[in-house]
Amino acid sequence: MSFPNPATSVKLVLLGEAAVGKSSLVLRFVSNDFQENKEPTIGAAFLTQKCTIGSKVIKYEIWDTAGQERFASLAPMYYRNAQAAIVVYDVTKPASFIRARHWVKELHEQASKDITIALVGNKYDLVEQDSPEDEENNMRKVSVEEGQNLADEEGILFFESSAKSGYNVNDIFIGIGSKIPESKVASSAPGGQGSSNTEGRIDLTSNAANNNRSGGGECAC
Amino acid sequence: MATMLKENNIISKALLTIDQYKGNLNNLKSSVLDNEYTPLNCPKYFSRTLIWKCCLITDSLSIHNWYTKLHDSRIIYHQLTKRNDMIIPWWVLDPESPFFQSKELSIHNKSNIKRTNSRTSRSTTTTTTNSVSINKIPLTRVSNIDDPLRSPNRSPVRSTRSPTPSLPYQITEEDIELLQIIVLDIERLFPGEQFYQSTNSITHKRHLIEILYVWSRCNPQVGYKQGIHEILGLFYKNLYQESIEIPRTNTISSDDVKILNLYDINYLNHDLFTIFNKFILTSGIISKFYESEEVLWKTIETFNVYLMKVDQLIHYNLLNKLKLESQLWIIRYFRLILLRELGNDLETTTLLWDKLIASPQIHSYGGIPELLMFMIIQLLIQLKTNLITCDFSESLSLLLHYPIQSHLHNQLTRHEFIGNLIKDSLKLYERKANDLKLYEYGLKLNNIYNPNLRITMSYSGSARNSGEISATSSAPVSRSPTPLASNNTSNNSHNSHNNTSSSINHKHPDPKAEQLKFEKLRLEMRLKKKAQSMLR
DSSP: OOOSSOOEEEEEEEEESTTSSHHHHHHHHHHSOOOTTOOOOOSEEEEEEEEEETTEEEEEEEEEEOSSOOOTTHHHHHHTTOSEEEEEEETTOHHHHHHHHHHHHHHHHHSOTTOEEEEEEEOGGGGTTOOTTOGGGOSOOSOHHHHHHHHHHHTOEEEEOOTTTOTTHHHHHHHHHHHSOHHHHHHHIIIIITTOTTTHHHHHHHHHHHTTSOOHHHHOO | OHHHHHHHHHHHHHHHHHHHTTTOHHHHHHHHHTTOSSTTTOTTTOOHHHHHHIIIIIOOSOHHHHHHHHHHHHHHHHHHHHSGGGOOOGGGSOTTSTTOOOHHHHHHTTTTSOOOOTTTTSOHHHHTSOOOOGGGHHHHHHHHOOOTTTOOSOOOOOOOOOOOTTOSSOOOHHHHHHHHHHHHHHHTSOTTOGGGTSTTHHHHHHHHHHHHHHHHHHOTTTOOOTTHHHHHHHHHHHHHHHOBOOOOOSOSOHHHHHHHHHTBGGGHHHHHHHHHHIIIIITSHIIIIIIOHHHHHHHHHHHHHHHHHHOHHHHIIIIIISOOOGGGTHHHHHHTTTTTTSOSSSHHHHHHHHHHHHSGGGGSTTHHHHHHHHHHHHHHHHTHHHHTTSOHHHHHHHHHTOOOGGGOSSHHHHHHHHHHHHHHHHHHHHTTTOHHHHHHHHHHHHHHHOTTOOOOOOOOSOOOOTTSSSSOSSHHHHHOSOOSOTTTOOSSSSOGGGOTTHHHHTTSOHHHHHHHHHHHHHHHHHHHHHHHHHHO
8 A cells, every 4th residue: 555645644632512513513624514403422423534734634533522521531531642632612602611721721731742722612603693782692702802812821723613604614624734743743653652542553654654664564454 | 083093003002912922021021032023023013112111110011000000100200390309490591492481380380289308319419509599690600610620520609699489499500500401412312303303392302301300300420411311312202102192081991091091191201201210220321331430441341351252353453453442432332322323213223222121131230231232242243354454543433433224224134133133142141151151152153244254363472463364363462461451551561641541540459450451361361272272
């Protein structure tokens, strides 16, 4: 097997409160589709999607976690080896923003040091009709500034998006892909990724490619 | 008249079934398990309500025993819903929610009921929880929410106390949160099911919310967990469809009334509550899969050990070669009892659950969870060729999107698939205490489901060619000092900060883990030797 343009595997995890639209963002990104009333994720879901950014091809391995899951060690299982994380909140639900703040903090404390994080305020479509004069009745409950400030404080990416309309969804993944340092996968690979529990063979392939070794032998299966 | 037809139809089905099985519930149960009493085989007299309610409520196929048993069970839910602390605070919902009801209306149907001691079922922590003025909730809610990540348990809410005159029980912030999360999930219940998208669906959903709310309040140690709503949703749909309004006439014989009583739509929620509670709580599903993280890991570990005993190659490939820990995919299998793995409609799952309910395991604590483990193992064996040749992400994709469609071509293949699934898992369950028998039955299953798969055992010890289908028998032992138990291997060659399970390990005492590891290593070596000798 040989790939003309070897894809770099990036493990990405989605975190956030229940029903903020994590699975819907993934569905929009992977299938360009949207389902009203998507059922809750139980445990976690796993999807892959390739994404071309300039000359770089990234294969996202996306872990979509359950929002209600409050088990202490379940979420870490998914974000432990992640190179990227998307922390999602709902711009109409202040509680989800509080939760997002905690996720960002937890990621900085517990996840890999050079993890690339994006904070995403989803359901932008619901606030498009808001008028600036009538703040009382506006759907929006978390302002752009609040989101941007948190992202700035934490030094992470920030987007507002709508999985329903598709607004900004691809930009999140492109933004993450552009920010992930090219050297990062290679440098952390030999000790870290290669022997990690969850990466498996995919990673060997990408490591081999990044180390300029021949990947052919590693990925035969 | 359509309704009369439905009654006659139900009476006739029940009588034919009772006659067929000579009034003996055990005969009916065997027939369900043997894949004989199915909608396909007995279109004239198959009744799901009859299986479910007779197995889980009346415990008898004799109609004369039904009335008392049903009454005793129905009164429990009746009394629960009349308690003041079980009033559903519909009025705290968004006024635009289809489930919103004024406070007066929400309380109205309880008002003529004598007040009972309203807090007996609450845990001590919650009874002392501060209450909040229900009028102020929308304003105070956000700022009062405690850190949801750090406080998984109910925590006191800092807020003003202000008594609500009409209610002796104070609705707490936790109650509101509970209702809101249940509503959130019920609103998006089975988006693909017509039944839950129809014009009546709001009524159905309101019943489901009520049952879940009451159940969660009765079981504060678990509360509401995502997933149980789908279990209840499947039960509700099936029972509702066979339920009827009992006509108020004198023309029905007393025996017929006894039969119709089983199908009485006015007691649908009551019976559902009992069935739901038996299915998830007394069976051990809640405690093994939902209640505590620690128990869930242990359950998964039990599964890993059974998998290794039944099919060493799959176990080796997933857990050792690919390092694909079972907890990455199995939680949904467990919690939803295969509901999302068996196709997009609920029909296949329902066929399977008929059998779970008729199985003897439903009456023994932990029985259904273990039976489920063997069903999953059987499903993996059917997928074996793929599982031992795919890479990490392909295997994971297969496990999280089980290729079920090939089994669902038509009603016959669907029934056969479910019949085999339950038959094989019951056989494995019978053998669960005997490693050798499990191993032998594993071989048998492989002969059935993978007749063309030739696995050659080379006992060379080099075992580097693990990508091939051959030469895997000795690999686990030679490759790593701790070939098994991804959960418990903290101090092996993986560097610890990258080990996905290191945080789990700290919680388990090491000696126990070590012992478990040793036991499994020993068992595996024994199995390898046995395998080798059999193949010579």
